[in-house]
Amino acid sequence: MQSSLKTLFPNFSPELIATIEENGSAQDFKAGTILMRTGQYIKNTVLITKGKIKIYREGEDGGEFLMYYLQPGQACAISMICTAKSEKSQIMAKVTEDVSVMMIPLQMMDKWMMEHRSWYEFVIETYRSRFEEVLEVVDNIAFRSMDERLEFYLKRHSDSCGCSEVKLSHQEIATELNTSREVVSRLLKKMEQRGLVKLNRNQIELLKTNFTN
Amino acid sequence: MQSSLKTLFPNFSPELIATIEENGSAQDFKAGTILMRTGQYIKNTVLITKGKIKIYREGEDGGEFLMYYLQPGQACAISMICTAKSEKSQIMAKVTEDVSVMMIPLQMMDKWMMEHRSWYEFVIETYRSRFEEVLEVVDNIAFRSMDERLEFYLKRHSDSCGCSEVKLSHQEIATELNTSREVVSRLLKKMEQRGLVKLNRNQIELLKTNFTN
DNA sequence: CTTCTTCTGTGATAAATGTTACTGTAGATT
DNA sequence: AATCTACAGTAACATTTATCACAGAAGAAG
Numbered sequence: 001m002q003s004s005l006k007t008l009f010p011n012f013s014p015e016l017i018a019t020i021e022e023n024g025s026a027q028d029f030k031a032g033t034i035l036m037r038t039g040q041y042i043k044n045t046v047l048i049t050k051g052k053i054k055i056y057r058e059g060e061d062g063g064e065f066l067m068y069y070l071q072p073g074q075a076c077a078i079s080m081i082c083t084a085k086s087e088k089s090q091i092m093a094k095v096t097e098d099v100s101v102m103m104i105p106l107q108m109m110d111k112w113m114m115e116h117r118s119w120y121e122f123v124i125e126t127y128r129s130r131f132e133e134v135l136e137v138v139d140n141i142a143f144r145s146m147d148e149r150l151e152f153y154l155k156r157h158s159d160s161c162g163c164s165e166v167k168l169s170h171q172e173i174a175t176e177l178n179t180s181r182e183v184v185s186r187l188l189k190k191m192e193q194r195g196l197v198k199l200n201r202n203q204i205e206l207l208k209t210n211f212t213n
Numbered sequence: 214m215q216s217s218l219k220t221l222f223p224n225f226s227p228e229l230i231a232t233i234e235e236n237g238s239a240q241d242f243k244a245g246t247i248l249m250r251t252g253q254y255i256k257n258t259v260l261i262t263k264g265k266i267k268i269y270r271e272g273e274d275g276g277e278f279l280m281y282y283l284q285p286g287q288a289c290a291i292s293m294i295c296t297a298k299s300e301k302s303q304i305m306a307k308v309t310e311d312v313s314v315m316m317i318p319l320q321m322m323d324k325w326m327m328e329h330r331s332w333y334e335f336v337i338e339t340y341r342s343r344f345e346e347v348l349e350v351v352d353n354i355a356f357r358s359m360d361e362r363l364e365f366y367l368k369r370h371s372d373s374c375g376c377s378e379v380k381l382s383h384q385e386i387a388t389e390l391n392t393s394r395e396v397v398s399r400l401l402k403k404m405e406q407r408g409l410v411k412l413n414r415n416q417i418e419l420l421k422t423n424f425t426n
Numbered sequence: 427c428t429t430c431t432t433c434t435g436t437g438a439t440a441a442a443t444g445t446t447a448c449t450g451t452a453g454a455t456t
Numbered sequence: 457a458a459t460c461t462a463c464a465g466t467a468a469c470a471t472t473t474a475t476c477a478c479a480g481a482a483g484a485a486g
Contacts, residue, residue, distance in 0.1 A: 057348060059356035067351070081341040090348050114327065127340050128294040134347055135270060135303050138280070141354045142391055143272035146473070169433060178355055180474060185434060201433065201482060359443070382463060393444060398464060414452065414463065 004049050005102070008073040009122070016116040020047070024102040029095045036079070036093035044103040046076045051099030056176070058092050066153075066176040067091065068133050069160060077130035080109065080123055147187050149177060154197070154206060164206045217262050218315070221286040222335070229329040233260070237315040242308045249306035255295045257316040260288050264312030271305050272391070279366075279389040280304065281346050282373060290343035293322065293336055360400050362390060367410070371419050379417045 005017050012020070024047070029035065031051075036042070038058055046053075053070040055078070070076060070093075078091055112119040140149050153173065157166045174184045188204065191197045198205040218230050225233070237260070242248065244264075249255070251271055259266075266283040268291070283289060283306075291304055325332040353362050366386065370379045387397040401417065404410045411418040 057352055057355065059352070061356070063356060065351065065355040067348075078344070081337070081344055087341065090345055113333070120326070124294070127344075128300065131291070131294055131340075131344065131347070132303055134344070134351065135280075138278065138347065138351055138354070139270055139272070141351070142270065142278040143274070143276060171433075181434085182436085182475080183473065186436080189435070199434085384463075394464085395445075395466085396443065399443095399466080402465075412464085 005047075008049055009047070011118050011122060013116060013118045016112070016118050019108075019112070019116070020102060020104065023108055024104045026100065027103055028098065028100050031095050031098050033095040034092065035095060036076075036089050036091065038089060038092055040089050042079050042087065042089050043106055045079045045106065045109055046070075047102040047104065048072050048074050048076075049100045049102060051095065052097040053099055054094045054096045056092050056094070057090075059178070063178050064092070064175055065178045067137060068130070069096070071160065075122070075126050077126045080126060146177070146179060146183060147190070150184065150187050151191070151196070153177060154204065158206050166204045166206065167202060168204070169202055218260075221262055222260070224331050224335060226329060226331045229325070229331050232321075232325070232329070233315060233317065236321055237317045239313065240316055241311065241313050244308050244311050246308040247305065248308060249289075249292070249302050249304065251302060251305055253302050255292050255300065255302050256319055258288065258292045258319065258322055259283075260315040260317065261285050262313045262315060264308065265310040266312060267307045267309045269305050269307070269389070270303075276391050277305070277388060278391045280350060281343070282309070284373070288335070288339050290339045293339060359390070359392060359396060360403070363397065363400050364404070364409070366390060367417065367419060377419045379419065380415060381417070382415050 005012065005020060009017075026049075029051075035046070035053065048070050049072055051072070053076075055067045055070060055076070057065045057067060059065065076093065078089060081087075109123075113123065114120075140152055144152070150173070153176070154166055157168070158164050170184045170188065171181045174181045177184070188197065188199055192199050196207060198207060218225065218233060222230070239262075242264075248259070248266065261283050263285055266289075268280045268283060268289070270278045270280060272278065289306065291302060294300075295302060322336075326336065327333075353365055357365070363386070366389070367379055370381070371377050383397045383401065384394045387394045390397070401410065401412055405412050409420060411420060
């Protein structure tokens with residue numbers, strides 16, 4: 001357990017790791033748990049050591065829209081940003097695979113930024129990469145049509161799990177793209193006809209050759 | 214000129230202001246100048262002291278999509294983020310009203326973060342507010358239809374200039390929302406019929422009463 | 427095996443948005 | 457005044473996406 005921080009966050013200095021273990025509290029959450037809601041105040045920064053957390057935006061009508069996933073070795077950029085002034089969360093965070101996290105009280109943030117170079121760099125890099133990711137999301141909805149967005153979504157999923165099978169129902173995909181199940185079914189069918197995927201119940205197999213370009 | 218920094222960035226400490234004036238270089242740019250292109254390397258952080266800069270994303274087909282405007286007293290969050298590692302820009306920055314800026318070489322960033330508390334806080338706050346703004350943009354395209362987005366766009370414009378007349382052609386609006394001029398014309402006409410706006414050549418007057426809710 | 431539930435496929439139709447094509451008008455230019 | 461150009465209005469049509477309605481198939485539960 002102690003060592004997992006070291007391997008997951010290889011750039012952290014030994015002193016920083018010690019400080020984290022001293023001040024943070026390790027916690028586990030089951031899939032389905034909602035860790036953060038829109039409008040809630042943020043009291044902790046979260047480092048993920050196991051599992052997966054989905055960060056998404058919720059529309060007034062209850063629709064949702066996927067921003068990105070948090071995985072082991074990553075941290076929640078939003079919580080870091082808001083934390084500084086204990087702001088309200090602008091997003092929803094939901095556990096999609098049982099997670100283990102390190103909860104770090106917000107008071108530590110500013111302190112460590114000054115004291116630990118490796119923490120400072122990690123925070124900046126987290127901001128940067130998330131900002132970039134969100135910009136890519138904007139690109140997708142602003143410039144691309146549903147079929148392209150679907151392809152991109154599947155690709156991102158398979159990249160993240162490292163395998164070519166995406167185990168999701170059409171309904172789940174539709175929800176994350178904020179569209180309807182029928183639309184997803186139809187587009188997937190077309191993709192199958194184009195030879196891009198193979199469809200099974202609750203599972204979509206990406207035929208990589210056509211995909212990775 | 215010296216004093217403008219002080220009034221525009223009231224939270225900066227006197228020492229920080231002195232340091233900025235010492236290390237930064239004041240520069241002016243005419244409306245229309247493109248300060249940053251997608252893919253370019255970033256060498257400076259930019260503080261705006263006069264004018265307006267448009268930050269937008271560019272699609273492969275040349276379409277554009279407005280993210281937000283930078284105004285006096287603000288800084289380019291992207292340049293701050295990327296700067297840390299001299300990354301490539303992910304966005305376009307175009308001067309829309311003649312600007313004066315302070316260019317700050319990227320080496321200063323990290324240094325000042327450690328040395329000047331008020332700089333650190335400014336940077337964090339800039340990150341936070343821009344991130345929030347981008348999330349709002351995502352909301353708009355993900356959950357709202359064109360007419361709502363148009364209303365939001367107009368409102369934001371009038372808020373930013375403090376007046377109720379938006380001096381833009383339908384074409385310009387269409388470009389920023391990445392749609393076509395005809396669509397904007399149609400929707401504006403409908404809004405006029407609903408009594409929300411009054412249309413003139415190159416100018417849209419918001420009839421506030423209905424608007425500010 | 428039978429029943430139930432969830433997931434998937436698909437047609438028909440509606441609504442929103444994009445595209446094409448054309449017209450008129452205001453203001454600038456000559 | 458005559459001409460030109462950018463801007464605005466609008467109809468007709470194409471395309472994309474959303475919604476409704478229903479049917480069949482896979483797997484779970486009894």
